[in-house]
Amino acid sequence: MSDETRETLETGNEDKTASMNDRQQQIVDMGSATIKTERGTIHTLTIVGQIEGHQILPPTLKSTKYEHVMPLLATIEESEEVDGLLVLLNTVGGDIEAGLGIAELISSMSKPTVSLVLGGGHSIGVPLAVSAKTSFVAPSAAMTIHPVRLNGLVIGVPQTFNYFERIQERIIQFVTRNSRVKRDDFTKMMLQTGELAADVGSVIYGEEAVKIGLIDHIGGLADALECLHAMIDEKRQKQETKVR
Numbered sequence: 001m002s003d004e005t006r007e008t009l010e011t012g013n014e015d016k017t018a019s020m021n022d023r024q025q026q027i028v029d030m031g032s033a034t035i036k037t038e039r040g041t042i043h044t045l046t047i048v049g050q051i052e053g054h055q056i057l058p059p060t061l062k063s064t065k066y067e068h069v070m071p072l073l074a075t076i077e078e079s080e081e082v083d084g085l086l087v088l089l090n091t092v093g094g095d096i097e098a099g100l101g102i103a104e105l106i107s108s109m110s111k112p113t114v115s116l117v118l119g120g121g122h123s124i125g126v127p128l129a130v131s132a133k134t135s136f137v138a139p140s141a142a143m144t145i146h147p148v149r150l151n152g153l154v155i156g157v158p159q160t161f162n163y164f165e166r167i168q169e170r171i172i173q174f175v176t177r178n179s180r181v182k183r184d185d186f187t188k189m190m191l192q193t194g195e196l197a198a199d200v201g202s203v204i205y206g207e208e209a210v211k212i213g214l215i216d217h218i219g220g221l222a223d224a225l226e227c228l229h230a231m232i233d234e235k236r237q238k239q240e241t242k243v244r
Contacts, residue, residue, distance in 0.1 A: 041084075044086045044088060045073075046064075046088045050092055052064060053096075053098040070105060073105045083235075084111055084113065085114070087115040088116055089115060090117075090118050099127060102128060106132055107132075107174075112133060113131075113228075115134075117141045119142075121142075123146065126145060127175055130174075130179040131178055135215045139206040144202070146202075147191060179214050179216075180213030189201070
């Protein structure tokens, strides 16, 4: 083997190793990864643990930081290399405004987006689950729907309860706008008593979430990816038709 051939092979191996290391570091730092295939390039974003807001959570808690996710979503939307976004959800909820902010970004993206609820999509995880253009839920996954709750000092005046209602209305409007669930049904589940111990609300599972129109389909990873690729192909065909 000539020195030139050996150098080319070594350089190629180094490039592959560097690319793999970059991909692994991306998963560690951001909980995301970019998958490149012949069918297209998909960015996979995981939203896990608790959605962190303006206060830093203890290091012992799994968390998703909004200051990481928001610029990442903007980058994906503008990237010419990324064709679609897959959002994997397993979250207990968290900061309302941070969660809604991320959900609004996903729902306003022009690129094909698919969400998949695995394990749980609780509390503010519900708006995040419906924010994608098409949503999936695993049969064993659970979703908790409950009223707005705040930690810390609460002043017992009418203005406080009015503030709660306004926040709650924002969540209801977003969920009903981005899914097929009826407003009355969603509100009823949110305010239901007797199902949760020492709390108000409801827990629904995969098939029930699809039945009421909150989530589009029952499925797993292969189903979500197949749907996303189909959406990418459809968008490409529309773009080609416009060019012609």
